[in-house]
Amino acid sequence: DIIEEIEKGEDINVRPLYYKHTKQWHGSFPKSLDDSLYAFFLANVIRDFRKQEDEARTMLINISRFVNVQQHTFEYVKDFYNNVYRTIKFDFSKYRSENEELILYKDLKRVWDVCYSNIEFDWNTISQKERLISAIENIEIVVVNGSNKTGGIDYKSNPHARIIAIGGLALSRGLTLKGLMTSYFYRNTKTFDVLMQMGRWFGYRPNY
Numbered sequence: 396d397i398i399e400e401i402e403k404g405e406d407i408n409v410r411p412l413y414y415k416h417t418k419q420w421h422g423s424f425p426k427s428l429d430d431s432l433y434a435f436f437l438a439n440v441i442r443d444f445r446k447q448e449d450e451a452r453t454m455l456i457n458i459s460r461f462v463n464v465q466q467h468t469f470e471y472v473k474d475f476y477n478n479v480y481r482t483i484k485f486d487f488s489k490y491r492s493e494n495e496e497l498i499l500y501k502d503l504k505r506v507w508d509v510c511y512s513n514i515e516f517d518w519n520t521i522s523q524k525e526r527l528i529s530a531i532e533n534i535e536i537v538v539v540n541g542s543n544k545t546g547g548i549d550y551k552s553n554p555h556a557r558i559i560a561i562g563g564l565a566l567s568r569g570l571t572l573k574g575l576m577t578s579y580f581y582r583n584t585k586t587f588d589v590l591m592q593m594g595r596w597f598g599y600r601p602n603y
Contacts, residue, residue: 412581418461424471428456431579432475432559433506438576439530439557440521441514449555451574458581460563462540468561469538476559480531487524494522533557539565548572 409422416422435454442452458468482499494500500522507518520526537548539562550556550573560572 412458416459416461416464418463420459420461420464421467424458424468425581428458428472428579428581429475429502430506431456431577432472432479433503434510435559435577436479436527436531436534437503437507437511437521439534440526441511441516442576443526443530444516444520451550451555452557453572453575454559454577454579455566455572455575456559456561456579457563457566458561458579465538465540465561465563469536472559472561473536476531476534476536480528483524483527483531487527489524491519491522494524531557534559536561538562539570541565 408417408420411423412420412425431454435452439452442448442450456468456472459465479499482497486497487494487500503522504518507521511521512518534557536559539548539560541564548556548558548560556573558572560566562570566572
């Protein structure tokens with residue numbers, strides 16, 4: 396369990412996230428969320444290099460069961476994505492040596508080294524500016540909750556959608572996300588819905 400002391404008069408709604416929070420929480424997120432987004436972006440580049448451009452790719456973010464917190468998460472992820480995309484588009488050079496001092500380049504490289512350094516492609520291949528842009532420029536970010544359990548996800552009309560799905564109970568209780576590649580959980584694993592979701596990670600895909 397996480398136990399934190401709250402000072403008298405402190406506004407707990409703006410404190411950094413930990414799993415016990417209020418319905419109106421709008422504080423700051425762990426850096427691990429940023430890293431999981433970087434991992435998803437890079438995974439899209441890898442899938443493109445593997446000639447799987449037409450297959451759906453999805454990331455799941457399950458931080459809170461509260462709708463207001465899910466919306467706050469959506470706004471953060473949307474801003475984060477837009478900043479990454481703009482930085483790659485306007486600040487990255489087609490020459491790798493000119494990118495090496497950029498903070499975003501360093502962050503992507505750090506996550507690459509942890510998650511993907513053993514795959515068949517090398518970093519110099521994956522980090523090409525045009526490849527990065529092509530892989531992430533059509534990513535959609537949606538909220539999935541009780542008021543809209545599909546979150547606007549329509550794989551039938553868009554079978555190669557690239558989606559970041561943000562939600563809570565609706566994601567934990569059986570909604571199928573096609574092409575799920577990255578799952579980010581920040582929940583108390585003593586709750587049965589989270590344990591069930593974790594259990595479903597295994598055994599439902601070929602060769603997994």
